[in-house]
Amino acid sequence: MEKVTPLTKDNHFENPLKEFWDTFCKNKGALMGLGIIVFFVAIALLASYIAPFSPSELQENALRLPPAFLEGGDSRYFFGTDDVGRDLLSRLIYGARISMGVGFMVVILSASVGTVLGLLAGYLGGKVDWLIMRLVDILMAFPSILLAIVVVSVMGPGLMNAIVAVAVVACPTFIRIVRASAMGERKKQYVMASKTFGASPVRIMFSEILPNCMAPLIVQISLGFSDGILNSAALGFLGLGAQAPTPEWGIMLADARAYISSDPWLVTLPGLCILLVVLGFNLFGDGLRDTLDPRLKK
Amino acid sequence: MLSFTLKRLGDLIPTLIGVSLLSFFVIRLVPGDPVMLLLGERGADPKVYQEMKKELGLDRPIINQYGSFILNTLKGDLGRSIISKRKVTEEFFGRFPATLELGLCALIFAALIGIPLGILAAIKRNSFYDYFLMGGSLVGYSMPIFWWGLILIIVFSVGLGITPVSGRIDVIYEIKSLTGFYLIDTLLDTELISEEGLAPFTSAISHLILPSIAMGTIPLAVLARMTRSSMLEVLGEDYIRTAKAKGLPYKKVILVHALRNALIPIITVLGLMFGSIITGAILTETIFSWPGIGKWLVASINARDYPVIQGGVLFIATMVVMINLSVDFIYALVNPKMRH
Numbered sequence: 001m002e003k004v005t006p007l008t009k010d011n012h013f014e015n016p017l018k019e020f021w022d023t024f025c026k027n028k029g030a031l032m033g034l035g036i037i038v039f040f041v042a043i044a045l046l047a048s049y050i051a052p053f054s055p056s057e058l059q060e061n062a063l064r065l066p067p068a069f070l071e072g073g074d075s076r077y078f079f080g081t082d083d084v085g086r087d088l089l090s091r092l093i094y095g096a097r098i099s100m101g102v103g104f105m106v107v108i109l110s111a112s113v114g115t116v117l118g119l120l121a122g123y124l125g126g127k128v129d130w131l132i133m134r135l136v137d138i139l140m141a142f143p144s145i146l147l148a149i150v151v152v153s154v155m156g157p158g159l160m161n162a163i164v165a166v167a168v169v170a171c172p173t174f175i176r177i178v179r180a181s182a183m184g185e186r187k188k189q190y191v192m193a194s195k196t197f198g199a200s201p202v203r204i205m206f207s208e209i210l211p212n213c214m215a216p217l218i219v220q221i222s223l224g225f226s227d228g229i230l231n232s233a234a235l236g237f238l239g240l241g242a243q244a245p246t247p248e249w250g251i252m253l254a255d256a257r258a259y260i261s262s263d264p265w266l267v268t269l270p271g272l273c274i275l276l277v278v279l280g281f282n283l284f285g286d287g288l289r290d291t292l293d294p295r296l297k298k
Numbered sequence: 299m300l301s302f303t304l305k306r307l308g309d310l311i312p313t314l315i316g317v318s319l320l321s322f323f324v325i326r327l328v329p330g331d332p333v334m335l336l337l338g339e340r341g342a343d344p345k346v347y348q349e350m351k352k353e354l355g356l357d358r359p360i361i362n363q364y365g366s367f368i369l370n371t372l373k374g375d376l377g378r379s380i381i382s383k384r385k386v387t388e389e390f391f392g393r394f395p396a397t398l399e400l401g402l403c404a405l406i407f408a409a410l411i412g413i414p415l416g417i418l419a420a421i422k423r424n425s426f427y428d429y430f431l432m433g434g435s436l437v438g439y440s441m442p443i444f445w446w447g448l449i450l451i452i453v454f455s456v457g458l459g460i461t462p463v464s465g466r467i468d469v470i471y472e473i474k475s476l477t478g479f480y481l482i483d484t485l486l487d488t489e490l491i492s493e494e495g496l497a498p499f500t501s502a503i504s505h506l507i508l509p510s511i512a513m514g515t516i517p518l519a520v521l522a523r524m525t526r527s528s529m530l531e532v533l534g535e536d537y538i539r540t541a542k543a544k545g546l547p548y549k550k551v552i553l554v555h556a557l558r559n560a561l562i563p564i565i566t567v568l569g570l571m572f573g574s575i576i577t578g579a580i581l582t583e584t585i586f587s588w589p590g591i592g593k594w595l596v597a598s599i600n601a602r603d604y605p606v607i608q609g610g611v612l613f614i615a616t617m618v619v620m621i622n623l624s625v626d627f628i629y630a631l632v633n634p635k636m637r638h
Contacts (some may be wrong), residue, residue, distance in 0.1 A: 134312045138313055138320060139312065142317075144577050145580050146580065146595070146614060149580070154327045219340070230442055237444045238581075238584065244465070257448065260448060267452065273447070
């Protein structure tokens with residue numbers, strides 16, 4: 001019989017986290033995404049320290065000033081001021097707080113509901129699965145913004161309602177992803193073993209199966225952030241999400257529409273922020289997928 | 299195939315019932331009294347109130363209300379708009395061609411650019427082109443189209459003055475609605491052509507350019523990524539190696555042998571894009587004042603025109619379900635592996 005070599009310093013297994021990090025770092029796009037996310041999270045957290053003004057403070061004699069680096073700009077207002085004389089940079093900074101917060105809430109809501117329903121459908125199968133999948137079919141029949149609009153039209157416009165609406169839209173994807181992984185795990189031996197030991201279905205689902213569904217779930221959480229931020233900004237733009245004078249990027253865009261020919265930077269900057277954040281989460285999510293689950297690589 | 303068909307059709311019924319329930323409850327879940335909401339400030343007169351309630355059928359038990367809603371829907375009656383007093387179906391079909399025309403143009407734009415870019419990226423895998431194209435497609439995929447539309451207007455309409463800012467056609471032309479597609483109607487109307495020549499047609503085209511780009515950008519990015527991965531999969535197959543080994547010209551191998559098989563999943567995705575076209579339409583039409591379904595729905599929601607929201611939502615969701623089902627069937631016909 002072969003001798004078992006004991007684990008020593010030289011032949012020990014690579015720490016999975018370190019292994020993950022090394023592979024992840026090879027993906028330049030993913031690193032860039034992470035950089036963008038960290039940048040905006042930092043801005044959101046430090047908004048009250050770094051913003052030069054309050055987002056609602058009206059500056060005197062400073063209506064629609066162009067950015068400081070353009071002709072006619074004022075060095076006090078780096079990105080200029082908006083149509084009622086609020087400092088655009090400060091509003092963009094506070095906007096990061098709102099967008100990140102919205103993304104976070106949407107993901108928490110949709111991922112937790114989606115995970116529970118997905119596990120139930122995937123593990124229990126049968127009638128429960130059928131019922132949950134019909135619910136998914138129904139929700140998926142409504143194009144994303146349309147479904148969000150329906151939810152908002154029932155609950156009334158507002159930031160919180162928009163978050164719920166966007167979370168409802170995001171749920172089906174989470175349900176499908178968790179269900180698919182759970183179905184794959186259900187028949188594996190460790191689940192059988194756990195059953196033989198008399199573990200309850202709840203325990204099997206949450207402490208046995210769920211950890212093995214984490215890879216696709218984590219990827220979807222990152223992509224869920226980008227969808228959530230994009231959709232809630234769209235609702236804000238349509239006047240159905242956060243309401244003025246909240247410094248939300250979507251509303252800032254909608255407000256700036258009137259000045260599209262005279263002051264294009266009022267439109268350009270908030271949209272650029274949305275694009276950057278969404279791109280960051282998409283890059284990060286793609287990188288995570290390639291690193292965590294090479295099988296999912298498309 | 300028969301059991302696949304039956305199963306899919308069987309699943310369709312509960313989905314459609316769910317969709318109808320959801321649309322039905324939109325009007326009834328609104329906090330407060332919908333009748334008061336509809337009548338607004340003037341609704342204090344109890345007689346008017348009762349009439350309105352009866353007209354909406356809200357004085358009957360909820361199950362009866364749902365029953366007659368379904369019966370009326372099956373008869374093609376979705377009620378009347380509170381604002382315009384016209385039938386919801388009339389309003390819907392009056393605007394649908396505008397959305398369809400824009401949606402088709404956006405998809406054609408997306409396919410004409412996205413698919414070749416995807417093929418190029420697959421052929422030049424891991425090269426600078428590949429990274430550049432795929433990075434670009436991720437930017438396109440992340441695009442907030444309500445911003446992108448405005449930027450296009452700033453650059454092309456305001457800055458360069460090449461394209462009009464909004465609408466479907468110059469207001470000076472009166473278009474007889476034959477098909478509802480302005481690109482076709484402006485060519486069919488002989489009277490208009492004898493008076494104005496091709497000017498209305500070119501006007502319709504120039505109005506279509508920016509909205510099509512705005513609406514087509516995300517589908518373009520999705521198609522480019524899909525085409526790349528689908529092509530890469532096919533290019534690894536044995537029959538491609540055989541074709542190359544036979545000495546067939548490279549172009550022929552790529553465009554005839556590989557592309558034909560790679561296109562199957564791509565066409566499926568194109569079919570399933572109907573839902574995202576509607577989402578795109580809601581935002582694009584709002585920006586470009588395009589008189590289609592999307593702008594109509596947003597306006598109805600802001601005006602709390604509940605019969606329109608209910609009917610429009612039901613219509614669109616049913617169409618999405620039906621289109622997805624047909625795509626499934628077509629896919630199953632083409633690809634036997636999918637039947638189970």
